[in-house]
Amino acid sequence: MVNQLSWKVGGQQGEGIESTGEVFSIALNRLGYYLYGYRHFSSRIKGGHTNNKIRVSTTQVRSISDDLDILVAFDQETIDVNVHELKESGIVLADAKFNPTIPEGENVTLYSVPFTEIATELGTSLMKNMVAIGASSAILNINTEQFHDVVQDTYGKKGEKIVEKNMQAIEKGAEYLKKELGFNRQDMFLEKADGKKRMFMIGNDAIALGALAGGSRFMAAYPITPASEIMEYLIKKLPKFGGAVIQTEDEIAACTMAIGANYAGARTFTASAGPGLSLMMEAIGLSGMTEQPLVIIDTQRGGPSTGLPTKQEQSDLMAMIYGTHGEIPKVVMAPSTVEEAFYDTIEAFNIAEEYQVPVILLTDLQLSLGKQTVDPLHYNKIEIRRGKLLSEELPERENKEYFKRFEVTEDGISPRVIPGMKHGIHHVTGVEHDEAGKPSESAVNRVAQMDKRLRKLNHLNFPNPIHKNIQHESPDVLLVGFISTRGTIEEAMERLELDGVKVNHAQIRLIHPFPTEELLPLVEAAKKVIVVENNATGQLASLLKMNVGNAQKISSLLKYDGNPFLPQEIYTRSKELI
Structure with a gap:
């Protein structure tokens, strides 16, 4: 049995690939498994290869896996494009309709299942994706009944007969793999999850x-x-x-x-x-x-x-x-x-x-x-702060002057009112203006207003501007990233640590104003800084050099072919840069 594996379904866009992945993954999520999915799709509405890769685990995962255990193919192109990801002894589950073949030199096992034929016998070829889900459930040793509630939620509006037919398709797919093909590889059976309810x-x-x-x-x-x-x-x-x-x-x-x-x-x-x-x-x-x-x-x-x-x-x-x-x-x-x-x-x-x-x-x-x-979100953490939005009645101003909506204040933030508020009338314009909003080209006013606006963020309070994973006082390398690369970097970091490389990790969550004070000591402590980002020019690395210096330490690890990073890529290329 395994506690983690990767499953991918592929075919032509518009062929039900997305719904296949949805039903499969939602059912597993409801059983308490952690999942991470990434969908490769074309910019066309219909046609063109598409696939959905889903990582299933009994513990938290935050990245796509390097390799693949199971590939569900609705056409030969899916096999040709994706078979290289499969581990040795990985499984290709393919529709017998297109006479699937495995490219020479690939050490994987092909199970040819008549997805389309079984679905057609049940009433419509459109249910071939349900047959594929059933066959997948047999590989993972998951009872087909576990899919009933998801099928009910997905197709219930179309009537109970449709739900029943889809469940029959799932059952027939599982039955064919077990009885007709004699599948019984316990090395593919998934360990039971904890059954806890989580969002997906x-x-x-x-x-x-x-x-x-x-x-x-x-x-x-x-x-x-x-x-x-x-x-x-x-x-x-x-x-x-x-x-x-x-x-x-x-x-x-x-x-x-x-x-x-x-x-x-x-x-x-x-x-x-x-x-x-x-x-x-x-x-x-x-x-x-x-x-x-x-x-x-x-x-x-x-x-x-x-x-x-x-x-x-x-x-x-x-x-x-x-x-x-x-x-x-x-x-x-x-x-x-x-x-x-x-x-x-x-x-x-x-x-x-x-x-x-x-x-x-x-x-x-x-x-x-x-x-x-x-994991469940904590709504008690939510706080609504509206700043200097005035709600109480304003005093009448002398000589019926306009409200000083853009008043020069020490913190740079002026009081704010909403339209219709008594004694709150003021002018609003896109040109430079005075404290009441009236257009002004005065040099003195310009400097006062400009300085006022620019000092607003001098004391910006942003909790945790950097997600830090600090393991060492003097690391060999500091890995830096932003947005979705976090999980992938974390996995690469674990592999580097197993090789004896001392690694710290900083994921930047506040890009501007840049968190220089928080990041500078992390950069200075490291012998080498590697910035991981999905662009061609190293934009985040440039920000680091501008704001924290130490340019001689900083190297870029870039990928810009349209695909996200894999953990092995960051591990391998980091080793080359260290």
Whole structure:
């Protein structure tokens, strides 16, 4: 028996590959297993190879595995493209319909099962994915009844007959593997999980849930991969809480609408990917100049332009910090797990309102769309902070002067009111202005207002700006990453430690303002610093060199082919760089 294995299903896009992975993984999650899934898919709606790789374990996992134990193939291309990942003695479970073959030199076992034929006999070939799930359950020694509730939840709206037929397909798949092919390899049997209930979600779901729990009641957005699931989740949920989602004509409208709603007193946000953020840059500057809170989610993907819209990359980093024209205070956050994505979204709204600045929550495709097991979230940790938003009646000002919405204060943060508040009238404009908001080109005023805005973040309170895994006072190497690389780095770190290499790890969660004070001692203590990131130019490494120095110690470990890092890649390439 094993306590961990990796399973992958592949075929043509639009062939039910995603639903196969969903039913399989949700059932295992409900049994108490930890899962980590990553979906490779084309930017086409239908056609083109797609696969879903799912790691199953009795303990927490936060990365895709290097190799593969079971490959479920609905076409020969799936075998040809993915067979190299299989371990020796790994299993290919293939539809007999296409007469599957294993490429020469691959030491794996092929089980040819008539997925399509069995499904057709039951009424429709569409149920071939259920037959494949049944065959997979036989390999893992999981009772087919464990899939009933998931099938009921997935297909129950179509009627009990459909549920019954799908369950028959699962049972027939398991029966064929056991009786017709005589499968009985106990080395593939999964150890029992603890049976505890845990959530199973993608990062986008966690962000959407965080926005809801954090008090947001309005989202303006334009659909774009890999951010669309945030909007889709909230379209269903927000109306139940008196909120709404507006699909705008473009990202410019989405960003300005979010600014307007925040100005009116609502907690609101928008979400997009790199191309959409490019369109928002002028509006982000407007948020900075008018000192209106603004939360933006950037789910990074392969660029530039349309680039690789369904592939992993982390190349928006510099653009998010320096993309706007002029100089404004802003905050850029980078959660590294699904749990952090939930809590950091709530904190993004708090920071935006407390400091009256744009806050960008930076994720990537792997975190946004990778589905994984999440321990129960703690809603008692949620805190809503609205900063200097005034709620009590304002005193009448002498000579009926305007309210000093942009008053020069010691901490750089001015009192804020919502429209319609008695004695709170003031001017709002994107040009430089005085304390009451009236346009001003005075040099003295310009310096006063500019200095006021820029000192807002001098005392930014962001808990745990770096996730630290510190094992040694004087390590041979410090591994540094951000967003979804955390789990992969942690696994590589364990392997390096087994080789006698002393390793510390820092995952940066606050990108801007950069946490120099927290990171500098970690860098200075290490003999070598290796920065792991999914881009071609080493953007995070450049930030380290700019903010903590020690450039001679810092090396980049880069990957920009559209695929996420694997633990073995970081282990091997780190050994070469040390």
